[in-house]
Amino acid sequence: MNHYFTTDDITDLPDWLERGRALAQDPISLSHLGAGKTICLLFFNNSLRTRLSTQKAARNLGLEVMVMNVGSDGWNLEFEDGVRMDGGTAEHIREAAGVVAQYADLIGIRAFPGLKDREIDLQERVLKGFMEHSGIPVLNMESATAHPLQALADALTVDQFQIASGQAGQAIPSGGKVPKVVLSWAPHPRALPHAVPNSFLRIFRRMPVELVVTHPKGYELSSWAMGELKPTYDQQAALKDADFVYVKNWSSYSDYGKVLTEDPSWMMTADKLGHARFMHCLPVRRNVVVEDAVLDGSQTLIMEQAANRTVAASLALSHMLR
Amino acid sequence: MNHYFTTDDITDLPDWLERGRALAQDPISLSHLGAGKTICLLFFNNSLRTRLSTQKAARNLGLEVMVMNVGSDGWNLEFEDGVRMDGGTAEHIREAAGVVAQYADLIGIRAFPGLKDREIDLQERVLKGFMEHSGIPVLNMESATAHPLQALADALTVDQFQIASGQAGQAIPSGGKVPKVVLSWAPHPRALPHAVPNSFLRIFRRMPVELVVTHPKGYELSSWAMGELKPTYDQQAALKDADFVYVKNWSSYSDYGKVLTEDPSWMMTADKLGHARFMHCLPVRRNVVVEDAVLDGSQTLIMEQAANRTVAASLALSHMLR
Amino acid sequence: MNHYFTTDDITDLPDWLERGRALAQDPISLSHLGAGKTICLLFFNNSLRTRLSTQKAARNLGLEVMVMNVGSDGWNLEFEDGVRMDGGTAEHIREAAGVVAQYADLIGIRAFPGLKDREIDLQERVLKGFMEHSGIPVLNMESATAHPLQALADALTVDQFQIASGQAGQAIPSGGKVPKVVLSWAPHPRALPHAVPNSFLRIFRRMPVELVVTHPKGYELSSWAMGELKPTYDQQAALKDADFVYVKNWSSYSDYGKVLTEDPSWMMTADKLGHARFMHCLPVRRNVVVEDAVLDGSQTLIMEQAANRTVAASLALSHMLR
Known part of the structure; x- marks a missing residue:
């Protein structure tokens, strides 16, 4: 079965x-x-x-x-x-x-x-x-x-846009190194589930990528999601030289289901994104989770994710x- | 038409x-x-x-x-x-x-x-x-x-499991006698309609079966449903040597739409069921209408009814x- | 596109x-x-x-x-x-x-x-x-x-029942003259949108018909809907020698979204209809918008409109x- x-x-x-x-x-x-x-x-x-x-x-x-x-x-x-x-x-x-x-x-x-x-x-x-x-x-x-359908679509999208495998088209990272993929927490007014970050991490831990997770203290995900990964609380350091930035809100797992902060400084901006591709599972709250300039810019992959x-x-x- | x-x-x-x-x-x-x-x-x-x-x-x-x-x-x-x-x-x-x-x-x-x-x-x-x-x-x-779709499915199910006709498989009653089919009222916290018992009786009165109806006083069904049938108020007597027991709640017809009793002694149990096959149209409230042991036992036909x-x-x- | x-x-x-x-x-x-x-x-x-x-x-x-x-x-x-x-x-x-x-x-x-x-x-x-x-x-x-699907269905219906073109069947007007089509406002307890009358007028202004609009004062439609048309506030005069009468309520456009009157004298009756065909987009409130005798009579085209x-x-x- x-x-x-x-x-x-x-x-x-x-x-x-x-x-x-x-x-x-x-x-x-x-x-x-x-x-x-x-x-x-x-x-x-x-x-x-x-x-x-x-x-x-x-x-x-x-x-x-x-x-x-x-x-x-x-x-x-x-x-x-x-x-x-x-x-x-x-x-x-x-x-x-x-x-x-x-x-x-x-x-x-x-x-x-x-x-x-x-x-x-x-x-x-x-x-x-x-x-x-x-x-x-x-x-x-x-x-x-x-949310394993979303995670698989996300993996397909990174696969489609990376070159490490030498199999897919529009390359971003150069050389033979694997792409750096960053999961970056974002603020949100409502308490959201852990299904998307959980499945994202479960599948991307198996992908040929450098995987980084960043969020404020108190938003640590379960060991099932993280495995050997350690989060960084410094978003700027995490985003450095990223090839793909996956933005997502989730509520606290330790203080279960609580919104501990809505700190707007964690919102994704075009400035922070740098040269990386932007990813989000949708629906997304504009100018809360990510600013318009990112969603309307050329580096966004949200429609490719949806198609996948x-x-x-x-x-x-x-x-x-x- | x-x-x-x-x-x-x-x-x-x-x-x-x-x-x-x-x-x-x-x-x-x-x-x-x-x-x-x-x-x-x-x-x-x-x-x-x-x-x-x-x-x-x-x-x-x-x-x-x-x-x-x-x-x-x-x-x-x-x-x-x-x-x-x-x-x-x-x-x-x-x-x-x-x-x-x-x-x-x-x-x-x-x-x-x-x-x-x-x-x-x-x-x-x-x-x-x-x-x-x-x-x-x-x-x-x-x-x-x-509810004539349910009643026809019920008739198909009894037909499938009886031997009187000599046409269907897994026999229960032995010899040439027709199977005894009992409609037994059960308690329920809400007032339920008469559609299922009505259609059950309308079709089973035409089936080659011995048909018995049992319920507490005050739950008499309409003459359209019962025809020449007379109910018995003694559930134990009604269930004796039954081949198929069809359990169902309905509200009062005379004191229309009222719940007159929720007497738990009318709940169907494995003990009462004896060797009979158990039938119910679903959805069913467990341990109110019928106890778990019946639904999870080997004599239940509820999935066969659903398939039919x-x-x-x-x-x-x-x-x-x- | x-x-x-x-x-x-x-x-x-x-x-x-x-x-x-x-x-x-x-x-x-x-x-x-x-x-x-x-x-x-x-x-x-x-x-x-x-x-x-x-x-x-x-x-x-x-x-x-x-x-x-x-x-x-x-x-x-x-x-x-x-x-x-x-x-x-x-x-x-x-x-x-x-x-x-x-x-x-x-x-x-x-x-x-x-x-x-x-x-x-x-x-x-x-x-x-x-x-x-x-x-x-x-x-x-x-x-x-x-509501351009409704309006097109209405145009198809008039086309189907008129003879001016000489192409369709059951004739009403005689001679070579174009049919007279009247849009007549009707009372209604709720405030209804302008979508149906707007689209009706936009398409019928292009049809080979004599187009007349009648409603109480205060219910004037937008210039986009009316174009060169002028409404008449005299329903009886408007309906004279009509071939098709299209009845519909709408709320005020100038005093936007308001119900200014529910004057029952504007309800369509068999008497007012005369020999004309009756049309309505449905759903219709009986004996408020139009009396039973019209809807149940032989001059109604509402099912033909629905089919179209x-x-x-x-x-x-x-x-x-x-």
């Missing part, structure tokens, strides 16, 4: 990147793969990019697609076992997952964390519930702790269909 | 069951039937199983599908004739039904009862409004008084397409 | 009407045109007719369709440039439009006016934002100031695909 729950489900990353390059050139080359099969996309939370790019990828693979906003269209789900369901939940994940699998060959799920209770969020009850009880492959369309979301979803779905 | 409004629209039930067995084996064998045609599924209420299984069945028949949550996506509808529409309703059923029929060849409707006014609920204004004013075949995806929803919808749609 | 933003995007109206007659006869004759392409329909507001007829037309053209309720499914959009997005908007139109274009070849947008601030509504920020920033053709599915919505959308989409 091939799920795509985290980027760790990618065994051979170079092979995925190579197949991604081919799919970017010929998006419907695998249209036989899903013929006669159906995917059900279940949204517990809002979505624009993921909703559209996953539908597009699924259709490119020949899959039938059924989209459902579970929160508003369906029933409140219970995830605890052994509970007496006399409250607000009308259906247990055991039944819901099993039932959806009667009508679909694949399931995609989006379910954000509550950011209130770290232990509960880390349990990934929605995604794991569907993986355990549906009996069919599950696609993570952003869960409490991981379709490629990433195609790769994940073809993995699940095998 | 072939509607599928109640199970009474099934003229030859044995023929439907036989064709159901064939469709279960080869779900896309009728994919030519709906080619070039479109069904519009209109949801006035939430739906998981019905939404997905009807879409799946429609696609299996080659139909184009348009899904719409009328409550949130469209306009509030007026069902009274002759009224001056200066209040909260923006469109009359006469226009809405006629308009949908300009874009679709078939319509599916889900519209629950209010459970406040029995006379109004019995009028089935939404379903009957669309049947009267659209001029095209209408599929009942659960209305105020009937696609077969039932395929049969209903193919009837409408004729 | 071919948008369909207003009916002014129709260069050769007689050619469109002629092709519309052909499409009405053979709706799938252009099914090759959209093959391998995708349209994304974004709804910022409710929709029944437009939602279904545009989907139907798109499928008839062979397009893949993705439907999204932006308000409830996605993120609140920012339309101001240079703003610091630290409030309620999470994504800028620049990014949202660019992103959708990564997954679709065409975009359809519905975005009603606020009817609070005329200058803001006239800016058409949603539609123009997508036209400016998506880089792909945009379909107006009703915006602040225009599919033809109009097909024409607009085929224009955009060129």
Whole structure:
């Protein structure tokens, strides 16, 4: 059973990147793969990019697609076992997952964390519930702790614009050295999840890049995300000679789900960016996370990242269909 | 004009069951039937199983599908004739039904009862409004008084697991006697409609089974549902030597829409179930309606019932397409 | 880049009407045109007719369709440039439009006016934002100031039922004179937009008809809508010898967005209608805008107008695909 729950489900990353390059050139080359099969996309939370790019990828693979906003269209789900369901939940994940699998060959799920209770969020009850009880492959369309479609699109984008491999086009770094990729925290008025930085780091730790993480004190990410990496609290030092700068807000992990600072000096600017390419997963708050000059300038890769979301979803779905 | 409004629209039930067995084996064998045609599924209420299984069945028949949550996506509808529409309703059923029929060849409707006014609920204004004013075949995806897709799936499931006919596989009752099927009321914290028990009884009264209904006093169903049947108020006696036990809550019909008791002694347990197969239409509240041991045990047929929803919808749609 | 933003995007109206007659006869004759392409329909507001007829037309053209309720499914959009997005908007139109274009070849947008601030509504920020920033053709599915799909369907309907051209069937006016078409304001309890009357007048000023507009004082439409036309405040005089009467409410344009009167004497009646055909875009409030006798009588063309919505959308989409 091939799920795509985290980027760790990618065994051979170079092979995925190579197949991604081919799919970017010929998006419907695998249209036989899903013929006669159906995917059900279940949204517990809002979505624009993921909703559209996953539908597009699924259709490119020949899959039938059924989209459902579970929160508003369906029933409140219970995830605890052994509970007496006399409250607000009308259906247990055991039944819901099993039932959806009667009508679909694949399931995609989006379910954000509550950011209130770290232990509960880390349990990934929605995604794991569907993986355990549906009996069919599950696609993570952003869960409490991981956004592996975004991370794969990001890896595809850096692969596309780097030269270290000698395989892709518009080069930035010169010579044989690997590109320097910096993940730089940015301020934001709301508490945001850790799914994007987690998955970004999980996949980029496997990429042929020099990886640097910078954020204010108190925003240290989990050891699952960081591994052997150590953050620097000096953004300016971190950004020096960067080839790709990936900007993203997240809330505190130690003081879980809290906004500790909105310090505007951490906003990305054209001046700070230097010659690097700019990356962001979107949606992005202009002039809070990054200034207009960067988003509207020539070094931004945000549309390339968005385009690669379709490629990433195609790769994940073809993995699940095998 | 072939509607599928109640199970009474099934003229030859044995023929439907036989064709159901064939469709279960080869779900896309009728994919030519709906080619070039479109069904519009209109949801006035939430739906998981019905939404997905009807879409799946429609696609299996080659139909184009348009899904719409009328409550949130469209306009509030007026069902009274002759009224001056200066209040909260923006469109009359006469226009809405006629308009949908300009874009679709078939319509599916889900519209629950209010459970406040029995006379109004019995009028089935939404379903009957669309049947009267659209001029095209209408599929009942659960209305105020009937859920004929569920009931047909239930009949297919019993047919599949019984031996009386000598046609289906995994036998339970031995000898030539017909299986004993028991509809057993269960407690529930909310007031639920009568659509499921009504349609269950309407179709099972035509099946080659011994049919028994048990519930607390005050929960007597309508004569349309019961016919010549008399309920027993002794659950233990009713369950004796049962082959199939169908558990379901409903609110009072005489004291309309009221929850008269939540007596937990009516909950189904493994002990009460004995050797019988367990059935429920879902969603089900665990340890309120039925205990975990039954749902997680080997005698449950709930996933087979859910799978047969696609077969039932395929049969209903193919009837409408004729 | 071919948008369909207003009916002014129709260069050769007689050619469109002629092709519309052909499409009405053979709706799938252009099914090759959209093959391998995708349209994304974004709804910022409710929709029944437009939602279904545009989907139907798109499928008839062979397009893949993705439907999204932006308000409830996605993120609140920012339309101001240079703003610091630290409030309620999470994504800028620049990014949202660019992103959708990564997954679709065409975009359809519905975005009603606020009817609070005329200058803001006239800016058409949603539609123009997508036209400016998506880089792909945009379909107006009703915006602040225009509803060109409805207006084209209305023109097709009059074309279908008139004889002046000698090309279409069921004649009303006799002799060689052009038909008299009257736009007659009607009362309504809510403040409604100007999109429908605006587009109706923009397209009918180009039709071979005698065009008359009648409404109470204070309901004068913009010069963009009226051109050289002068309204009459005498409904009875306006309706004399009419061949087609198009009834519609709108709020005041000068006292912007206000309901100045709900005078019931402006309601359309069978008596006032005389021998004319009755038209309305729907949804319509019965016995407020028009009495039952008209809607249920033989002179109404409302279902023909609704059917022509599919033809109009097909024409607009085929224009955009060129």
